[in-house]
Amino acid sequence: MGLLIKRDLRKRPGQAISMLLLALIAGVLANVGLLLATDYAHNLAAKQAAWNAPQAVVLVGHLPGWETVVSDLTRDSAVRQVEAQPGWLARVTLAYGGNDLSTLAFVYDADSPVDLGRRTITSRTEVPLDRPVWVPAAFGASGNYALGDPITLTTATGAVRFHIQAFVEDTYTGTPGFGLLAFGLPGKGFADFTDSSFAPATMVKVAAADIPAATDAIGRATKQSFPVASYWDLNGDLLTAGAAMSAGIFSTVLIAFALVIVAVAVVIMRFLLRTALAEDITIIGVLRACGHTTGGIIASLAATFALVTVVGSAVGVALSYVALPTVARVLTAQSGVTWQVIFAPVTMLGIVGALTGVVGLLAAASGAALRRLPTAVALRGGGAPHTYRSSQLPLATTRLPLAPALGVKAALQQWRQSLVLVLTIAMVTFAAVFSLGMTSSLLGSPDATIRLLVGELEDVDVTVHAGVDAHQLATRLASVPGVTTAFPTSAAGVSVRGTNMIMLVTDDPSVWRDDPVYEGRLPRHDNEVVLAAPVASRLGLRIGDTWQGDVGSGEVPFLVTGLASGARGMGQFGVLTGAGYLRLDAGFHYETVALYVTGDRDAVITDIKSRFGDDVTTVTDVRASVLVELSSYLSAVPILGATVAGFTVVVVLLGVGLVVATMVVRSRRQFGVQKALGFTHREIARQVRWAAVPSVALGALVGAVVGALTLAPLIRALLSGIGIMKVNVVPELAQVVGVSVAVISLAWLVTWFVARRLRGISAYALVTE
Amino acid sequence: MLHTAAPIAEHHATVDDPVIVTEKLSKTFSTGGTQQHVLKNLDLTVERGSFTVIMGPSGAGKSTLLYALSGMDRPSLGRVTVDDVDISGFSEDRLARFRRDHCGFVFQQIYLLDALSVMDNVMAVGLLTSRDKAAVRTRADELFDLVGLSAQDRRKFPSMLSGGEAQRVGIVRGLINNPAVLFADEPTGQLNSEYGRLVLDLLSRVHESGQTIVMVTHDVKSAARGERIVYLRDGSIAGDLDLRSHSVDDGERTRAAVGFLAGLGW
Incomplete structure (x- = not known):
């Protein structure tokens, strides 16, 4: 053998x-x-x-009664371990990966011993630094930072500058995607730290039998002891979903x-x-x-x-x-x-x-x-190699020229070989169209990316000073050149069975540019709510059901009028009208004005800061900030696209090359006869191309159509785990056609190259064999 | 009757309208460092409208000569002129165009394209020289009628044909472009005697209509259908017999051929 x-x-x-x-x-x-x-x-x-690592964490501000959150959790029989880590909290802006990132920043004592949620130093410099800081390892991997680099946290009132002494691995607060980044201050740094923009806060970490038990325990503690919603929370399920997406x-x-x-x-x-x-x-x-x-x-x-x-x-x-x-x-x-x-x-x-x-x-x-x-x-x-029964495209009547006619006839008669080509090309074209479509829909334009992954998002957020009426400010901001729409908005925390979710609140959600609802409609009245798909799924709610909202003053029923798509808060969000939120919290007032802007957002932001400095605390380019948060996810897409595209090329080369080469070898005698009868090398090569390229074209067409039709459903299937259900991705015709043409052209080139072997076929050798 | 160089000279002298002329035609093959001279300084003239038969023992160079004359292969030395065109230095593609325009072929193995119907086998060659499909079709039908293949036969595929039918298709294919010369390489070699006779009858009829034919054969009866026998031995012309003066009908031509070949040690 x-x-x-x-x-x-x-x-x-x-x-x-x-x-x-x-x-x-x-x-x-x-x-x-x-x-x-x-x-x-x-x-x-x-x-x-x-x-x-704890099963769930919650970050609480030091408002009256906050200590009872920890004590309640400690007494909770479902809780195995509680650990409170004191620190400072502020919304900051920092440079990350070449852009500005707006995020919550939690400053902690790096030398304080931690048992729950220990952090690991991945690299560290021993060079003495002014104001050293430990930052998440993601800063080194995708934030364009190196050890010893300065890092500036810009707050509403100024800026704090540190130098990176170490990169640390961190589960819950280690990546921009989760909305909170932790910064450790070693030595006396934490004790000496003071900044008027940073408020004292405590990270409460909970270990329980499982994630739901820990999440429910936090819900009970914050509801009983801490009437105002916590700043930020996350549990192991969401953490894993985000990290593994x-x-x-x-x-x-x-x-x-x-x-x-x-x-x-x-x-x-x-x-x-x-x-x-x-x-x-x-x-x-x-x-x-x-x-x-x-x-x-x-x-x-x-x-x-x-x-x-x-x-x-x-x-x-x-x-x-x-x-x-x-x-x-x-x-x-x-x-x-x-x-x-x-x-x-x-x-x-x-x-x-x-x-x-x-x-x-x-x-x-x-x-x-x-x-x-x-x-x-x-x-x-062997037996008869062929059992031809009918002649397709008779040469006496077909309108095709000779070489194409002979090629197409061969393709029709050798249908198994043609089917191999059709299937091969269809599969790789499908993969290429899907890959390119996914890449371009995620990376093609920032607007499309945000629309797909986040859903509705304003261009600029203006945070109003305490005591300033957001409605009046919105009216004044609407007159700023470049601002097309201004309306009060809020992203408030709401407790749902122990888990915080973000409630997007505005007086009339119909002013939104992008409707995130994929089933049903946006709320119009104060007793209506829209829930994100993962929330509705977790609570077992559908349109027409009643959702019980609670921000500490008791459960209030709302009619679910729609289901929303979007990865905001890893799919843990809902939509209420301003009047609706007042039913949950009678003391609610807007703290933010959302702006839709045309033209240069930076110029508008500068203009607003200069004209409304007394009334606003921060003016944030929300879209840029969100793109930075998404950048770590999006960075994977081009690699994936390039991988699939590269392998597509190789498979087309191999598939078409093998089939055509085999056809040439198998038809060697036939081509020899044709040469003897007066066919030139070029005519036979043309015939070979016509035997292969129509099958390739058919395969490319089938693959492209299937790829285009399944692009949106497949992307939806891939992203549904983080709440993205509304995928209005329409493949660009130019891309689909481009991929098909590229595949066909590549196949044509391969056929041309392989057909060069025909030169080696001699009419004389045939007749003297 | 022994024919040597003298009859060749006599024969050359009688050619008024040559269609093929070779001058010092040589063909050498190299195999594993060894050179084999298959054709040696061969001078030959074929008259337009003639039926020339090439004979000789195995390895004499018969087929090599046929393919050199037809532009299927290029000579190592010397010249081949067909219809006043020197084809000796042609490229492969130019030779292919030359073959389609000037040559028709009938092969021993027939070599029909098995994926094409009978009609398409003929049309594929006819359309090499003409874009007028109707004209090619008409010409093909005339030839099919000539060789006795019915309309039903023309729709068949080669695998459905008998050997004799297939070779008749081969003849139609060889004639479809009105070639200057029809080259036949052992056209009856794979046929039984009945089909072989039918094919030879066809070739004779085609020749009678004015077609130049050059045929290689081992068979004396086949050779006797020709007007001239060129006998090759070791790459050179050992004998050349003009059979035109001998009658076909009473077997005189066959006897002359047998005598000629016997004299050459056949």
Whole structure:
């Protein structure tokens, strides 16, 4: 059998190399995808366990009675451990990844011993620094900061400047995506820290039997002891959802593409096997005549392909470890937790085994037809190779010129070969259209990105000074050049069964530019509410149900009129009218005015600061800030897009190249006859292109249409976990057409290149064979 | 009757309208460092409208000569002129165009394209030289009628044909472009005697209509259909017999051919 394998490899080196590459690509994608799906999540859980991460945290301001939150939690029988970490809190603006990031900043004592939610220093400088600070590791991974760099936190009243002494890994407060960043001050830094913009606050960490128990305990404590909603909270479920979102998208797309590759490889390989068997039928007859068993011959075929697959997939899996550090870096930036890629021999063997098994089984199945073929028939070259019954496109009547007509006729008659091309190209075009569509819809324009991921979002937020009427200020702000709309708004915290959610409040939500509701409608009256999909799902509520809201003064019923889409607060948000919120909190008043702006937002902000300085505390470019928060997630998208695009090119090259090359080899005699009869090399090459390119075009069309039609549903499926249900992504026609044209052009080039082999076919050699 | 160089000179002298002329035609193959001289300084003239048969023992260079004359292969040395065009230095593509315009072929293995119907096999070659599909179709129908293939046969695929039917399609294909010369390489080699006779009858009828034919054969009866036998041995013309003075009908031409070949040690 070894000799037969050697002979197969020597006879078809191109096919062997192509199969090797396909197996290699499948190995790379499958290993990266599976490690992301398994080890990354495991790593997050392991880190959380190692740091004794709390199941839920809440940040409370030092308003009257705040201490009872801690004492109530300590007495709560459901709570296993409570830890309170004092610090300072302010909304700050800081430079991050080349942009300004507006976020809550929590300053803590870096030297204070912590048991719940320990932080790990990933790197540290021993160089003495002025006002040293420990910052989350994400600052190093995606914030463009290095050890020793200065970092400035700009507040409403001024700026605080530190120098980075260490990067630390941190679960809950380590990445901009969660809305709160923690800054540790070592030595005397914390004790000496004072800034009028920072208010005292305490991070309360709770460990309980599980995440719901911890979340409910915080809800009970804040409701009983602390009537005003806490500043910020987060639990393990949301933490994991946020940290794993990109990894989930990554792994889903990569595994899906690996499956596409495997499917393409299977389709191509089946074609190659059938062709190889047809070509070798006489040799097989000779082998059987010499005493080889059919099983042995089939085994040698299967072993040849399996051997190639073993080598290719093993190399692919090994090579994936070259790509994984880059992926790990992107994910670290998102989660704030370093992912040390592990060597996973079981996964590796599983992938190699699965791919090889598929290939081996397919080869064995393809060869099984040999058993029914008598040896004498095999020695004569097998049965009739073709059973043509009707002539499509008769040359006497077809309007096509000769070469295209002959090519298209060949494509129609060799429909199996054409089907292989159609399927291969359809699959890779689909993957390319989806990948490009997803990339452009997430990265194409900031507006589109925000619309997709956040939903409704104003351009500029103006925070009013205490005592200033937001409605009056809104009226005055509306007259500022560049401001098109100004209306009071609020993002208030509301307790829902122990979990805080953000309630977007405005008098008339219909003024919003983007309606986030994907089912139902926005609230119009004071007894109506819209809930984000994850909230409604968690509470088991649907449109027409009653939601009980509570901000500390008792539950108030609201009619659910719609379900909203958006990742704000990781999908934990709702919408109320101003009158509606007053039913929850009679003392409610707006503290913010939202502005829609045209033109230069910075100029408008500067203008407002100069003209309304006495009435406003902060003026924030909200869209820029949100984009910075999203940047760590979005940074994964181009890598994913490039990966899929790169592999698409390779698969098109291999798929089309293999099929066309096999066609040329198989039709060698026919082309020789044609040359003898007066066909030129160019005419035959044109004929070959016409035999392949229509199938490629059909495949590209099918793939592009399916990709375009499924783009929005698939993106929705990928993002629904964080509350994004309204995906109005319409693939751009230019992109879809562009991908199709690129695939067809690439296939044409491959065909052109492969058709050069026709030069080697000599009419003379044919007739003298 | 032994024919040597003298009859060749005599034959050349009688050619008034040559369609093919070779001058010192040589063909050498190199295999594994060894050179094999298959054709050696061969001078040959083929008259327009003639039926020339090339014979000789295996390895004499018959097929090599046929393919050199037809532009299927290029000579190593010397010249080949067809219809006053020197094709010796043509590129592969130019030779292909030359073949479609000037040559028709009938192969021993027939070489029909099995994915094309009978009609399409002929049309594919006819459309190489003409874009007038109707005209090509009409010409093809005339030729099919000539060789006796019905309209139903023309819709068949090659795998559905008998050997004789397939070779008749081969002849129609060879004639579709009104070639200056129809080259036939052992056209009856794979046919039984009945089909072989039918094919030879067809070639004779085609020749009678004025078609120049150059045929390679091992078969004396086939050779006797021709007007001239050129006998090759070791790459050179060992004999050249003009059969035009011998009658076909009473077997005189066959006897002359047998005598000629016997004299050459056939």
